[in-house]
Amino acid sequence: NNQDNKAGAGCIIRDSRGELVIAAAYNLTETYRHYCDVAIAEAEALKNGLILAKQKNLHVYLIKGDSKEVIDHVLGNSRRLARPLLSKIIQQIVGMFDRFSQEIVLVDREANKVADKLAFWGSTSLQGGHMIYTTYADLPPQVNIDSSYAPLF
Secondary structure, eight states: EEEEEOOOEEEEEOOTSSSSEEEEEEETTTTSSSSSOHHHHHHHHHHHHHHHHHHOOOOEEEEESSSHHEEEEEEEETSSSHHHHHHHHHHHHHHHHTTTTTTEEEEOGGGGHHHHHHHHHHHHHHHSEEEEEEGGGGGGTTTTOTOOOOOOO
């Protein structure tokens, strides 16, 4: 949210039927006080989703995201060097990502609405830190779940 100089990230992990397993909203404003662009927020969402899955002992087989830049960097398909701050986050993701048992794919932004709404909620409503959601009822009312979408970040 450039207008208010706020940043957030959101992720959702679903099971093979598309049902919510766990979701999270993150406020990144304090972490990135001086600068946070879309790629950094998207990379933070992916990193935090992978950390969350590991903490909950979940194995994520398919990762869906709408940031071509982040996905290309994670897969090593980018011809451009990542900016230093983004590069650091990408290195952390690569250290957690298993190419042999995980797939990462680019989806249309429309298919990533829930993660986007969680990110917006995190940037505007959380006063730092993050919030974890384990049921549909826990989610903020602004975040509408549609089981046809299954993004991780």
